[in-house]
Amino acid sequence: MIYLDYASTTPIRKEVLNTYEKLLERYYANSDSLHDLGRESAKLMEQSRANIAQLFHVLEEEIIFTSCASESNNYAIKGYAWKYMHRGKHLITTCVEHSSVHNACKQLAEHFGFEVTYLPVLENGCVDVKALKKALRKDTILVSIMMVNNETGAINPIKECADYVHANSRAAFHVDAVQALGKIPVDLSYVDMATFSAHKIYGLKGSAILYKKKMIELLPLISAGQQEFNLRGGTSNVCTNIVFAKTLRLILEEQQAHFDYVSRLNKRLRKFLKEENDILINSDIQGSPYILNVSARYVGSEILLNALNERGFAVSAKSTCASKSKAISHVLMAMGLGEQRATHSIRISLSHLTTDAEVDSFASALKEVCHVYRTK
Numbered sequence: 001m002i003y004l005d006y007a008s009t010t011p012i013r014k015e016v017l018n019t020y021e022k023l024l025e026r027y028y029a030n031s032d033s034l035h036d037l038g039r040e041s042a043k044l045m046e047q048s049r050a051n052i053a054q055l056f057h058v059l060e061e062e063i064i065f066t067s068c069a070s071e072s073n074n075y076a077i078k079g080y081a082w083k084y085m086h087r088g089k090h091l092i093t094t095c096v097e098h099s100s101v102h103n104a105c106k107q108l109a110e111h112f113g114f115e116v117t118y119l120p121v122l123e124n125g126c127v128d129v130k131a132l133k134k135a136l137r138k139d140t141i142l143v144s145i146m147m148v149n150n151e152t153g154a155i156n157p158i159k160e161c162a163d164y165v166h167a168n169s170r171a172a173f174h175v176d177a178v179q180a181l182g183k184i185p186v187d188l189s190y191v192d193m194a195t196f197s198a199h200k201i202y203g204l205k206g207s208a209i210l211y212k213k214k215m216i217e218l219l220p221l222i223s224a225g226q227q228e229f230n231l232r233g234g235t236s237n238v239c240t241n242i243v244f245a246k247t248l249r250l251i252l253e254e255q256q257a258h259f260d261y262v263s264r265l266n267k268r269l270r271k272f273l274k275e276e277n278d279i280l281i282n283s284d285i286q287g288s289p290y291i292l293n294v295s296a297r298y299v300g301s302e303i304l305l306n307a308l309n310e311r312g313f314a315v316s317a318k319s320t321c322a323s324k325s326k327a328i329s330h331v332l333m334a335m336g337l338g339e340q341r342a343t344h345s346i347r348i349s350l351s352h353l354t355t356d357a358e359v360d361s362f363a364s365a366l367k368e369v370c371h372v373y374r375t376k
């Protein structure tokens, strides 16, 4: 099987797996226990937190370990909204966010009396900054905008948005940087909160981070013990949290080399697909090279996915979290591409592990599928 679904998840890296296995055998003690074994676990976990903080140029107490980016997003949005609702109940996000942001906002609106503005995107899939400027109000307490869109790879102007929000309001700025980490530079100096996930960077599933500026307080979503600065109760996932630091260091060390390599692959794939009249490219050329969203003129997404799967290619349509729903891609619709194109799309996501030969055979298979099913 040729795997071209790296935006969904990545295979675990050998070095990370080896370290993790060794850690599991040795550091089984509860990091909150006061005996030597517990202290040893805690020490290594705090060292990992410190290393992560150093890699992001932030403070140790600004790194919160969580179980997945969906959890981090829920913490950032609900934890913040509940803590600061006395200041106002208006939230701003975009209409193309991951479901964990979208549904957290929706829940706050439906059950807790918040008002949410969903910003539109431009044709290239990037947030409409003018709309953000118009939407910002006195009672806006939080703005959440993703850095890289998981369906199209569109890269948002996060600095411009965050700077505007900070200069013109008291609102905090949260960024979902899951599809950016290890792929493009991520600068946390101008945001208040940020979300990252380990399984998108060749790390473990069940492992993620929320970056939160020291001054910001959140209401705990898991009310329990003292773990994670009293924010997230439950026995710490010690070994998983320890190995995050290594996962992050390795991916950042190779970020530029991987970016250059994947950019070349993306160009190659685009060139092949452009030659084909039946295929339309939905991802903007300025976006992340790791994600290429395309539509077939005459074949629907489900048929494309199944036919490609039968031929040995693993790709997605929409985001994987919404793959089982029949709903149309809200991202492509928001870009104004129309229903036909939105229901005929697939997402190809690339990696430094992808080869030229894989890209070439995928392009041929997609062309063939488009022709075979067009005539049926």
Ligand SMILES: Cc1ncc(COP(=O)(O)O)c(C=O)c1O
Pocket: 007, 008, 067, 068, 069, 070, 071, 098, 100, 146, 148, 149, 150, 176, 178, 179, 197, 198, 208, 319, 320, 321
């Ligand atoms: C942009 C974005 N945010 C959040 C998530 C959720 O990540 P996790 O699987 O760690 O909950 C994903 C996963 O696809 C994503 O692409």
